[in-house]
Amino acid sequence: MYQEFFSLNQQPFSIAPEPDFLFFTEQHKEALAHLTYGLQGNGGFVVLTGEVGTGKTSVCRFLLQDMPADTDVASITNPAVSEIALLVEICNQFSISYDRDNISLKVMFDALASWMLENHQHGRHAIVLIDEAQHLSFNVLEQLRLLTNIESDNQKPLQIILVGQTDLQKKLLTKELRQLSQRITARYHLRGLNKQETSFYIHHRLNRSGAKGPIFDPQSIPVIYKASRGIPKLINQICDRCLLSAYTQSSISISAPIAKQAISEAELPKHPHPFAPYIPHSVAIVSVILTVFIINSQAPAIANYFKDSEEQAMQKEWLKIINNANTQPSPAVSEQVDASGNPPSVTTLTAVGTLLAMPSSSYSLQLAALPNESSVERFFDEYPRLKGKTYLYHGVTSKKSKYIILLGTFHTYKMAKLASKEFQNQFPKIDPWIKDYKTIHRDIE
DSSP states (O other), rough: OOOTTTSSSTTTSSSOOOGGGGOHEEEEEEHHHHHHHHHHHSSSEEEEETTTSSSHHHHHHHOOOOOOOTTEEESSSSOSOOOHEEEEHHHHHOOOOTTSSSOOOHHHHHHHHHHHHHHHHTTTTTEEESGGGOOOOOOHHHHHHHHHHHOOOOOSEEEEEEEEEHHHHHOOOOOOOHHHHHHEEEEEEEOOOHHHHHHHHHHHHHHHHOOOSOOBOTHHHHHHHHHHHTTHHHHHHHHHHHHHHHHHHOSSOOOHHHHHHHHHHHSSOOOOOOGGHHHHHHOOOOHHHHHHHHHHOHHHHHHHHHHHHHHHHHHHHHHHHHOOOOOOOOOOOOOOOTTSOOOTTTOOOOOOHHHTTTTTEEEEEEEEEEEEHHHHHHHHHGGGTTSSSSSEEEETTTTTTEEEEEEEEEEHHHHHHHHHHHHHHHOTTTEEEEHHHHHHHHHHH
């Protein structure tokens, strides 16, 4: 409708993926490098996550275009199926023959495993790419893990690319999938574009559509960026609406007011505020703030109250972690069981994969660095409340081998600091050290 008005030869902001409009930022290139590196190794899984519309599909298409000629690829786009249905789909895409009158999990697994080994003997490699992988059930993910157990000449004949939204990250960190998480050789999370990249992205698509000059005023870009959060799919939706609004107003440029009007008319998906879970509690806090404001209208008093309220809220959450008795064994004590099925002793090490799966930018509290297992046992005899709530690993600190006891995972240093303060109130004899996971990953033997 508006293409002729703006002298465009095609629609610039279609939400459908189009190779001609491919726009790679530095983070997209970094994601591609991570996935390529992961596939060159001998691991079973590589993982790409990101919000809807951040460019995951584009990265994967670009990745698959450069696959060697000796690689067979199966793409699964509907993963919300049973284990048998998924194996049947994989076999169909690889043109694997199987007994269609006797379909069972074992029949399909054996058919796929035999083909993988034969395919590898012929010098070929297989990749299964699963989109929307956050919808995979735990049973299906476990079945995929079992497929990656198969080896030939110490090589994996099959590798799996899991592509999904942010929920996939959370699912892979669960205790049930810790073994699968250990098989991940590369993972990357795509974020939205920044403000400058958003501007480049808009002008790139206009130029590819034949625009003779700038159509969006510089003042409109921050408006679009804020509403879209830098997510390409939302940028396309907003910009398409902007062009339509400008066309109906016979305006040859998109001003900030036109952009705001288009955003208000566009049916954008609602994005939950990061503090939405705390809104019910915030009502009470706001009421107290108003009371304080009436009593004392000076700004410093309000600022101090905000600070105190934040600390109290964080400490309250931390108290729950310390005080709540956990009926289920924690990751530190549930990684293994002995021959009788009983949980292991307090000296059982946390699975390395569990610790490596933690974001390197997060923090933990180091409670102790002990020389031997008997020291670890004495520690938990003295502090029995901490049993089942800690991580234990064997690492090197100050060039000495130590048993390191960790407590908790905190996304920010500030939260870790507040947790450390509250912890010392309850355990005065322990002086916890705030340790980032980047250092922990490096210390692990």
